[in-house]
Amino acid sequence: xxxxxxxxxxxxxxxxxxxxxxxxxxxxxxxxxxxxxxxxxxxxxxxxxxxxxxxxxxxxxxxxxxxxxxxxxxxxxxxxxxxxxxxxxxxxxxxxxxxxxxxxxxxxxxxxxxxxxxxxxxxxxxxxxxxxxxxxxxxxxxxxxxxxxxxxxxxxxxxxxxxxxxxxxxxxxxxxxxxxxxxxxxxxxxxxxxxxxxxxxxxxxxxxxxxxxxx
Amino acid sequence: xxxxxxxxxxxxxxxxxxxxxxxxxxxxxxxxxxxxxxxxxxxxxxxxxxxxxxxxxxxxxxxxxxxxxxxxxxxxxxxxxxxxxxxxxxxxxxxxxxxxxxxxxxxxxxxxxxxxxxxxxxxxxxxxxxxxxxxxxxxxxxxxxxxxxxxxxxxxxxxxxxxxxxxxxxxxxxxxxxxxxxxxxxxxxxxxxxxxxxxxxxxxxxxxxxxxxxx
Numbered sequence: 001x002x003x004x005x006x007x008x009x010x011x012x013x014x015x016x017x018x019x020x021x022x023x024x025x026x027x028x029x030x031x032x033x034x035x036x037x038x039x040x041x042x043x044x045x046x047x048x049x050x051x052x053x054x055x056x057x058x059x060x061x062x063x064x065x066x067x068x069x070x071x072x073x074x075x076x077x078x079x080x081x082x083x084x085x086x087x088x089x090x091x092x093x094x095x096x097x098x099x100x101x102x103x104x105x106x107x108x109x110x111x112x113x114x115x116x117x118x119x120x121x122x123x124x125x126x127x128x129x130x131x132x133x134x135x136x137x138x139x140x141x142x143x144x145x146x147x148x149x150x151x152x153x154x155x156x157x158x159x160x161x162x163x164x165x166x167x168x169x170x171x172x173x174x175x176x177x178x179x180x181x182x183x184x185x186x187x188x189x190x191x192x193x194x195x196x197x198x199x200x201x202x203x204x205x206x207x208x209x210x211x212x213x214x215x
Numbered sequence: 216x217x218x219x220x221x222x223x224x225x226x227x228x229x230x231x232x233x234x235x236x237x238x239x240x241x242x243x244x245x246x247x248x249x250x251x252x253x254x255x256x257x258x259x260x261x262x263x264x265x266x267x268x269x270x271x272x273x274x275x276x277x278x279x280x281x282x283x284x285x286x287x288x289x290x291x292x293x294x295x296x297x298x299x300x301x302x303x304x305x306x307x308x309x310x311x312x313x314x315x316x317x318x319x320x321x322x323x324x325x326x327x328x329x330x331x332x333x334x335x336x337x338x339x340x341x342x343x344x345x346x347x348x349x350x351x352x353x354x355x356x357x358x359x360x361x362x363x364x365x366x367x368x369x370x371x372x373x374x375x376x377x378x379x380x381x382x383x384x385x386x387x388x389x390x391x392x393x394x395x396x397x398x399x400x401x402x403x404x405x406x407x408x409x410x411x412x413x414x415x416x417x418x419x420x421x422x423x424x425x426x427x428x429x430x
Contacts, residue, residue, distance in 0.1 A: 034353045034356060061359060061362075062359065063359050113332065116247075117329075118301050136374065137249025141248050144248070144278050144329070145248060145276060146277060147299060162377060162381070165380055
């Protein structure tokens with residue numbers, strides 16, 4: 001296990017060096033199945049695609065359903081099928097990134113396999129990680145799955161439009177998240193109503209400015 | 216990887232032989248984080264604990280929050296903390312089962328780590344597997360995570376009380392599930408309204424009768 005992680009880390013460092021050289025800010029987007037990662041990407045493209053040259057790498061076990069959703073927005077998207085594997089790793093992203101014209105990109109979002117556990121353990125060469133948690137998953141999830149919250153730069157509490165139909169305690173969840181990761185940015189989002197999307201895009205735009213070509 | 220699975224399978228077979236000898240029906244309950252596995256267990260105990268002698272093994276990465284919820288119902292529960300591991304395995308369950316009085320039990324439910332990928336790959340010695348999918352996770356999940364649906368004897372579509380606030384297509388999800396696993400039992404559930412709980416308990420009661428001490 002240590003060997004696998006060590007080898008992955010070496011390739012992740014190579015990826016990171018390449019992305020840095022090309023001035024591309026890379027975000028590793030993680031969350032449970034159905035947390036709303038692809039919906040969030042669709043909203044993000046709607047707001048930012050004309051402003052920031054971006055591409056998407058879509059991680060999935062088998063299908064290309066998510067990639068097809070992204071493609072409709074006219075943003076370059078490459079699918080990685082893990083053939084049952086529970087997370088993306090750095091070699092997969094290395095191989096895939098060769099197919100992208102990195103010179104023309106400023107933002108690359110890597111949507112990981114839907115899984116709140118394993119993706120947090122494998123760097124893919126990203127600048128930062130983000131975790132999407134749907135409020136329908138329950139407010140106990142940060143404490144039960146702490147690593148992904150400790151590893152991520154931002155936590156996106158999604159589907160807040162259906163908060164009234166759940167017993168999710170927003171204050172408790174935020175408290176737990178900032179206990180796990182003091183100072184972490186936490187945003188409330190709804191891809192249905194659009195709540196929080198502008199703030200999310202501002203956060204992302206600033207990251208691209210600070211760490212990408214425009215830095 | 217093949218070696219790990221082979222070793223796990225050997226221990227799973229030992230567990231299965233022990234459970235069979237003791238006449239205990241064992242269900243491996245799986246699903247994403249927040250699909251509602253623990254809530255379903257709470258409902259199940261409410262209906263069946265006075266009728267069927269049962270125990271629960273709770274799999275979690277770190278906390279004992281779920282075990283505490285089960286304990287309140289007066290059912291024996293043992294917590295397995297995987298210390299970050301993304302699934303339970305047969306050796307963990309073997310070690311834990313030694314602490315249970317199997318002679319007195321007819322039903323053992325093993326709640327796996329919240330994860331729609333890895334738990335499906337590791338038998339723990341169960342008679343059957345069950346998968347809980349919350350409708351808030353999206354109707355594309357069966358096709359995106361096929362193994363867990365192929366491996367399970369029953370699929371429980373949970374949180375149908377909030378179906379009107381989602382874009383989940385119930386007919387499509389059922390069609391996809393039965394395409395993946397023809398003849399699979401699919402139930403619509405709500406642990407909030409109680410919808411489907413009686414049917415679920417009937418299914419479980421019949422399994423215990425067919426495969427447990429009463430067989």
